[in-house]
Amino acid sequence: MKTVWLRILPALLALLVLPGAARAAITCTSLASPGVSINYQPNTLATLQAVFAVTCTRNTGDPTSVSYSVKADNGGNPSGVNNKATHASGSTIRYDFFTASTCGTQWKGGMTVSDTITWPAGATGPITKQTSFWACIVSAQAAPSSGVYADSVGLTLTYGGNQTLPGTVAVNIYAPALCTVTSPPGNISLSYAAFGAQVAGSTTIGVNCTSGMPYTLGTDVPEGVLNGLRYVLSLSATAPNGIGAPQTHTVTATIPAGQAGTCPSGSCNATRTHTLTITY
Structure with missing residues (x-):
């Protein structure tokens, strides 16, 4: 009997210990990236810092x-060894991912980008950490077709020895990156009586931006004052992307109700010039 118990006990200990050890392991649940978006001027070089995010739970x-x-x-x-982003026409632009802003070491093949997530003492739950990489166009190229050149790069996360998790990075290169004003804005004239009701006026601006390329439109200031009257500038919702054809936006100036103004006489005039800026 004594010999039998000596043989069984190690097996029982193994059964008790091994499941507990398997449970004591951090789990990573997400590998994601907001993507890469490059506004590219043909025959130039380009460098863009990008990130991927890893979420793990303790x-x-x-x-x-x-x-x-x-x-x-x-x-x-x-x-x-190079990546290519492709236009719907079949045209391509070559780009690559790199581990540093110098665009010297390509991030591909056996090359890895490594990092560590550390929880404060006693803390549990999920933590997300962002890590940088760089998307670079290291040789000047033409853009045979106008619009978006797209690609998707696969990522593989390895942790805990042999645990893996997949992810992707969407790549969009807009070329040639260009916005032009197709119809400039006009003047806005407002006539306001002291302590009167709200008054508003508007004008429009036409903008033509590269198809698919995100852009924004903004004024130099959100509001101003003329003759003691406060007015507010607003823009109609900006389309999130160009369409390769003119898009119209409305600029509105509004004088809120109930203002006295500071005219020294019965009536007066004042003007101010504002700047509209297209950012892309």
């Missing part, structure tokens, strides 16, 4: 940190 009894590494592939349209 439970009570787990280690207080987890280290991980992330690999990137060559995207959906590789050309040898």
Whole structure:
């Protein structure tokens, strides 16, 4: 009987210990990136800092940190060791991911970007950490077609020895990156009586931006004062992307009701010039 118990006890200990050890492990649940968006002027170079985010969860009894590494592939349209973003016409622009802003070491193949998430003492739950990489166009290229050149790069996260998690980075290169004013705004004239009702007037501006490219339109200041009367400038909702054709936006000036003004006589006039800025 004594010999039998010596043989069984190690097995029982193994059964008791191993499941507990398997549970004491941090779990990573997300590998994501907001993507890469490059506004590219043909025959130039470009460098853009980008990020991917890793989310991992710690439970009570787990280690207080987890280290991980992330690999990137060559995207959906590789050309040898280079990535290519493709236009609907079939035209391409070559770009690559790099581990530093100098654009010297390509992030692909066996190259990894590594980082660590550490929880404060006693803390549990999820933590998300962002890590930088760079998208670069390191050789000047033409843009045979106007619009968006797109690609998708696959990522693979490895942590905890052999645990893996997939992710992707969407790549959009807009070329040639260009916005033009197709119809300039006119003047806005407002006639206001002291302590009167609200008065508003408007004008329009036409803008033509590269198809698919995000842009915004803004005024130099949100409001101003003329003859003691406060007025507010507002813009109609800006389309999130260009369409490769003119888009019309409305600029409105509004004088709120109930203002006295500071005219020295029965009536007076004043003007002010504002600047509209297109950002892309």
